[in-house]
Amino acid sequence: MKTPKQSVLPLPAWLSANSGLVKACQPQPLSTPRLALFNQPLADTIDWPSGFDTTPATLLQYLSGHQNWPGFSPVSLGYAGHQFGIFAAQLGDGRAHIIARLQATQRRYELQLKGSGTTPWTLSGDGRLPLSAALREYIYSEALTGLGIPVTGAFAVVTSATRLQRNPAEPAAILARLSASHLRIGTLEWLALRQDWPSMDSIVMGLHKRPVGSPLLNYAGWYCDLCQRLARLGGSWMSAGFVHGVLNTDNISLVGETLDLGPCAFIDIFDPNACFSAVDAAGRYRFAAQPHALFWALNKLAQCIAQRLSFASAQQPELKARLDAELEKVKHALSAFSPTLESIWLAGLSQRLGLVAADEKAHKLCQAWLSLLQDNKVDYHRAFDELYTWLSQGKVTALKPAWLSTTKAGLWLHEYQQADPDLAMMRKANPSFSPRLGWVDMLVRQACENDDFSNIERFVSACRQPFTKPPALWQHQAALRPKGLQRTFCGT
Ligand code: AMP
Ligand code: MG
Secondary structure: OOOOHHHOOOOOHHHHOOOOOEEEOOOOOOOOOEEEEEOHHHHOOEOOOOOOOOOHHHHHHHHOOOOOOOOOOOEEEOOOEEEOOEEEOOOOOOOEEEEEEEEEOOEEEEEEEEOOOOOOOOOOOOOOEEHHHHHHHHHHHHHHHHOOOOEOEEEEEEEOOOEEOOOOOEEEEEEEEEEOOOOEHHHHHHHHHOOOHHHHHHHHHHHOOOOOOOHHHHHHHHHHHHHHHHHHHHHHHHHHOEEOOOOOHHHEEOOOOEOOOOOOEEOOEOOOOOOOEOOOOOOOOOHHHHHHHHHHHHHHHHHHHHHHHHHHHHHOHHHHHHHHHHHHHHHHHHHHHHHHHHHHHHHHHHHHOOOOOOOHHHHHHHHHHHHHHHHOOOEHHHHHHHHHHHHHOOOOHHHOOHHHOOHHHHHHHHHHHHOOOOHHHHHHHOOOOOOOHHHHHHHHHHHHHHOOOHHHHHHHHHHHOOOOOOOHHHOHHHOOOOOOOOOEOOOO
8 A cells, every 4th residue: 555655644743742641552453343334425525645545444454453544653642521520630532542643625633543442541441332332423423413513523433243241242343533633621621730831832722723922822712712612512502402411521622523422312302401311310411401511611621721821920920911811811701601602502593493583582482482392392303393384384273283282382473473484494494304312222222233234324324414304214203202211321
């Protein structure tokens, strides 16, 4: 295989810093690896150097840990993090390796393997990822991408002959994923704990879209940008009905993408308290708590920045006034975060309801709509569909769903119709397909049992085009509601 020089993109300098944050370590190969899923559309966006062999058989050697990417030495990253509100000083990639950097149009990606064996950061555990968890992360990553919501890109799932001691036993798998950066809020918590300011400065400068010369003067601008991105991300999750499930600070990306899709799900019956994660008994990360969870995490990040800036002020008193002003900007960005997220959420909902103005009145209608869905235990995705169908077919009484026929709903409909909803806008804003938890669970279970990934491929195709009517089996009307409590798992 030819390995042209330009195929080797090293890690950025700010990750090679001599901080102890980045450790060189080898993936541990999977036995008898096989590509279960490969994301050809994503692979097609990569600007492969001419002559680079991208046949699946060759890529599999890299993606299964059997061979190093030409010219790149794998690394794992350290991080800390607040997990369910409690600080864990030493986490890190306990089962993940960055194995390459790739160039795509106007962006660069890190290619990371998850489930590729133990690393110097492993505390406990076998360093492996069960196949079911890899398949789930792949599906949800594609579903969010289909909805236009930023998320780490699912590149491939590799399955193997190795069985993991889980309940039930499962094949060991590797999920290969792409991101501009796998750094998390927990990364800066790790550095702040060690007062490793040079590494923190270079990371913040490296991530900042418009870096300025003096490292200390990048913190506020970068933090404001991240607040904006996470407000957009959180607002999009909320209007899409997505529950991340484990919003610990080590699972919140410093580039504003959805990261670490473990016990996540899309809600079906609308309930602000919807919480699927088996490890979240108290519902800390339930659907309606997500905006606050992001705010809470950003507050922890602001504390790291405050520590860094106050250290610099003590060292260089002549900078104090300037750095105090920077810190004020950080505080201001944090206090603007929740209102910004809420207005993005409500703007998304306004579109789904065809409310062009997205003004105060529209926001009130959105809130009343959600309470209507909650009171009547209505399926979130189907509700927009039913409202649209009834409106677009001339408000025929026979087509009016029962939950829209109550007195409360009547009052809401009256106000809503006065706002003159735009049906074309509604049609564009409402997906025809949502990856129901019941379907995902069933498909993943069957794929693991039968070692056959063809139905998941079909399902992922529907995820990629959520605004196109899916096969009848997966339409809103056919939503499969599993009996009993629905639970999702971290897949550790
Ligand atoms: P996660 O639930 O994937 O966000 O993981 C939380 C922490 O546990 C991270 O530091 C992981 O690297 C680590 N971890 C999870 N599962 C395993 C495993 N099977 N082996 C080693 N480390 C793990
Ligand atoms: Mg994680």
